[in-house]
Amino acid sequence: GQQVMQIPQYQHVQEGEDFTTYCNSSTTLSNIQWYKQRPGGHPVFLIQLVKSGEVKKQKRLTFQFGEAKKNSSLHITATQTTDVGTYFCAGPNTGFQKLVFGTGTRLLVSP
Amino acid sequence: DGGITQSPKYLFRKEGQNVTLSCEQNLNHDAMYWYRQDPGQGLRLIYYSQIVNDFQKGDIAEGYSVSREKKESFPLTVTSAQKNPTAFYLCASTPGLGLYEQYFGPGTRLTVT
Numbered sequence: 373g374q375q376v377m378q379i380p381q382y383q384h385v386q387e388g389e390d391f392t393t394y395c396n397s398s399t400t401l402s403n404i405q406w407y408k409q410r411p412g413g414h415p416v417f418l419i420q421l422v423k424s425g426e427v428k429k430q431k432r433l434t435f436q437f438g439e440a441k442k443n444s445s446l447h448i449t450a451t452q453t454t455d456v457g458t459y460f461c462a463g464p465n466t467g468f469q470k471l472v473f474g475t476g477t478r479l480l481v482s483p
Numbered sequence: 484d485g486g487i488t489q490s491p492k493y494l495f496r497k498e499g500q501n502v503t504l505s506c507e508q509n510l511n512h513d514a515m516y517w518y519r520q521d522p523g524q525g526l527r528l529i530y531y532s533q534i535v536n537d538f539q540k541g542d543i544a545e546g547y548s549v550s551r552e553k554k555e556s557f558p559l560t561v562t563s564a565q566k567n568p569t570a571f572y573l574c575a576s577t578p579g580l581g582l583y584e585q586y587f588g589p590g591t592r593l594t595v596t
Contacts, residue, residue, distance in 0.1 A: 373542075403582050414573055415526070417584040460525060462585075469533075469580050470516070470541065473526040 374399050374465055376474040384480040391451050393477035395444040395461035402464055404437055404444045405471065410457045418446075451481045486510065487588035489574050494593045496568075504559045504591045506574035512586070513579045515557035519543060520571040520590075529572075532557055533580050561593065568595045 375398040385391055395404065403422045407415040419428055421437035421444065428435045434447045444461055461474040487508040496502045508515065514533050518526040528541030532551040546565025551557050557576075561568045573590045577583035 405584060407585075414587040414590050415585070416587070420582070420584060422582075464582060468582070469539070470528055470531055471585060473518075475525045478523070 374463075374472050376461060376463060376472050378459075378461060378474040378477050380477055381475065382478045382480075384482065385451050387453060387481050387483050388450050391448040391455070391479055393446050393459050393461075393479075395446075395474050397442050397463055397472075399466065400441050402441075402468070404441075405462045406435060406444075406446055407460045407462065407473075408457050409460065409476075413457075415460060448479075451479070453481050453483055455479060456481050487574060487576055487586055489572075489588035489591050491591060492589065494591055496593070496595050498595055499563045500595075501563055502561050502568075502593065502595075504561065504572055504574075504593070506557045506559065506588055507555055508557075508574075508576045508586075508588075509555060510576055510578075510586060511554070512576035513554070514577045514583075515551070516575040516577075516585065517541075517547070517549065517557070517559045518573045518575065520573060526573065529559065561595075568593060 377396050379394050405420045406418040409415045425439045426437040432449045436445045458476045458478045460476045462471040490505045516531040517529040527543050529547050530549040532538035548560045571592050574588040575585040
């Protein structure tokens with residue numbers, strides 16, 4: 373079945389360092405969504421990318437959708453302790469009935 | 484204030500007992516979903532419902548049951564047939580099936596001993 377993998381599984385950075393998580397799908401995606409889950413919390417929607425090669429920015433966060441629409445990345449510039457959490461990508465299954473979530477990347481930021 | 488509520492936040496049960504987790508939304512969304520999350524892992528879909536009185540199995544439906552008698556409510560029952568029920572359960576909703584962002588409830592952490 374459709375699989376969405378993320379790397380790395382876990383990353384620990386010092387505050388101020390950059391961070392990138394990569395998302396790879398086994399199938400072409402019509403769109404991709406990114407979510408953030410704080411420790412002990414629930415996933416919160418960050419953004420949706422639809423077009424091939426699309427790049428969107430939200431303050432220090434940069435999201436990119438690959439040209440082949442099978443991969444995506446989230447880059448955080450100059451991390452802050454408030455960035456701590458797990459970041460998930462998600463894409464619709466072939467029939468558009470449900471989202472397939474990636475395995476997630478857990479980010480820890482030390483002050 | 485629109486949103487999704489799940490209750491209780493923490494739930495403890497003895498092995499062999501069925502337990503029902505509540506999920507209510509006042510967003511007027513048609514579609515609702517139940518996910519299971521295990522420590523350090525991603526979200527796995529248990530069941531989803533597109534409209535009232537209709538629901539579909541997700542990837543890990545065995546040992547679970549749902550009902551959708553009202554648009555606002557989508558309760559999940561964890562039955563005694565579920566071999567490893569201890570997990571974090573998340574309910575979500577969207578306006579319909581398709582390319583929508585998912586709105587999540589705060590989750591219920593179920594512990595079965």
